[in-house]
Amino acid sequence: MVQFPEQFRWGTGTYSYQVEGAAHEDGRGESIWDRFCATPGTIVNNESGLVACDHYHRYAEDIALLKQLGVQMYHFSIAWPRIMPTGRGPVNQLGLDFYDRLVDALLEAGIEPFATLYHWDLPQALQDELGGWANRETAYAFAEYVDVVTKHFGSRIHNWLTLNEPAVTAFEGHEIGIHAPGARDVRLAWQTTHHFLLAHGLAVPIIRANGDEKTRVGITLNFTQLDPVSDTPEDVAATRFMDGKMHRWFLDPIFRGAYPADVVKHLGDYVPKTETGDAEIIARPLDFLGANYYTRSVIKHDPTAFSEYPSVDVEGVEHTEMDWEVYPRGIYNMLTRLHREYAVPRIYLVENGAAFADAVNPDDTVDDPRRIAYLREHLLQVHTAIAEGVPLAGYSVWALLDNFEWSEGYRMRFGIVYVDYPTQKRIMKASGHWYQKVIASNTVH
Numbered sequence: 001m002v003q004f005p006e007q008f009r010w011g012t013g014t015y016s017y018q019v020e021g022a023a024h025e026d027g028r029g030e031s032i033w034d035r036f037c038a039t040p041g042t043i044v045n046n047e048s049g050l051v052a053c054d055h056y057h058r059y060a061e062d063i064a065l066l067k068q069l070g071v072q073m074y075h076f077s078i079a080w081p082r083i084m085p086t087g088r089g090p091v092n093q094l095g096l097d098f099y100d101r102l103v104d105a106l107l108e109a110g111i112e113p114f115a116t117l118y119h120w121d122l123p124q125a126l127q128d129e130l131g132g133w134a135n136r137e138t139a140y141a142f143a144e145y146v147d148v149v150t151k152h153f154g155s156r157i158h159n160w161l162t163l164n165e166p167a168v169t170a171f172e173g174h175e176i177g178i179h180a181p182g183a184r185d186v187r188l189a190w191q192t193t194h195h196f197l198l199a200h201g202l203a204v205p206i207i208r209a210n211g212d213e214k215t216r217v218g219i220t221l222n223f224t225q226l227d228p229v230s231d232t233p234e235d236v237a238a239t240r241f242m243d244g245k246m247h248r249w250f251l252d253p254i255f256r257g258a259y260p261a262d263v264v265k266h267l268g269d270y271v272p273k274t275e276t277g278d279a280e281i282i283a284r285p286l287d288f289l290g291a292n293y294y295t296r297s298v299i300k301h302d303p304t305a306f307s308e309y310p311s312v313d314v315e316g317v318e319h320t321e322m323d324w325e326v327y328p329r330g331i332y333n334m335l336t337r338l339h340r341e342y343a344v345p346r347i348y349l350v351e352n353g354a355a356f357a358d359a360v361n362p363d364d365t366v367d368d369p370r371r372i373a374y375l376r377e378h379l380l381q382v383h384t385a386i387a388e389g390v391p392l393a394g395y396s397v398w399a400l401l402d403n404f405e406w407s408e409g410y411r412m413r414f415g416i417v418y419v420d421y422p423t424q425k426r427i428m429k430a431s432g433h434w435y436q437k438v439i440a441s442n443t444v445h
């Protein structure tokens, strides 16, 4: 049994496009995910976030679930297309009104809102007019959107995350093409990483200016344990590059003021175009880093690879429904590395969780022992990291609800609460009841 620190904060989360639904309601503009999902063949069963968990209408019921869990914090994202339907210019009051209702209900319930300003749902108009994140202008449009939102919520929301996982939306969305906007262009993908980081840096002072003495700003980056399939120089170099691409390409400009030299060298003339002053904007000091951790990837050299090296499947170990290896030690490695190499002032673990094939019993219960085991094993590693001095201020499980899992659609269930989509009925899973006890006792058995 391990006891967590007195002030440690427990949370959970959802994100706008994955749970809200009401895609055409109250003035919401089209997002690149609406457009991507409308393209046949991009999403399993051609599903979309059109309805999702209908959280837009059921948010009060979902906040009651948060209260039942006893969480102290709740991660959610604000949908840019609800606030500025065409991405720039006119503000949609009904969009602000929804998040007013959500935030006021959270505060009423004594739950700290942790708001992410961008979780991949770019207004489609900016994709059409500017080419989206390929265009530096989009970073400035993001800054305008951030100004509107933080002016409105700055006295009630004190914990802001600018972007969720720029690496994922840059590369899955613009290199691999399995995420919106579905581009497959290596040069463009690397250029978007710079515009995401610029957008982040532009947002930081705006959030502070529109906040108060309690305002705290961060960004959420995702981390995967990366190991070479062998200790040959080629496999080790391939792994080092992927660590650069997925981790150091974002950590270094934010916390060290420059892109990692080894990746810049590898990219050659594929390195993104930057402008004088960008580095200083991107490196503006943060109050905390948000970190997501799920799994390990074992990397193999490939002579034909340039920007993406293949991973190999690890046999004989547990995998989740996403076919992700269950590798709890990786969360410890990630946390201690951040503390050791980047001296991050404070860390929040924003996402950690697993998809398993959950089913409802005849008595309307959901037994998910594998998710409980996954969460327990990772929390024990988290505790070890904290005991070694890592400044981890809180942990948030992904996710509160089963939800729209991007290209996987609804077949992947990450929730500690089951959603029966045809009826929108919520059922707390065994892992939800387990997490409730963890929070109440601040211990993990």
Ligand SMILES: OC[C@@H]1[C@@H](O)[C@H](O)[C@@H](O)c2[nH]c(CCc3ccccc3)c[n+]21
Binding pocket: 015, 018, 164, 165, 168, 222, 292, 294, 351, 398, 404, 405, 406, 414
């Ligand atoms: O895949 C589970 C969650 C998503 O539902 C969240 O929206 C997203 O923030 C998030 N990031 C990661 C790790 C990186 C990743 C993202 C998407 C697909 C595969 C891996 C896992 N997750």
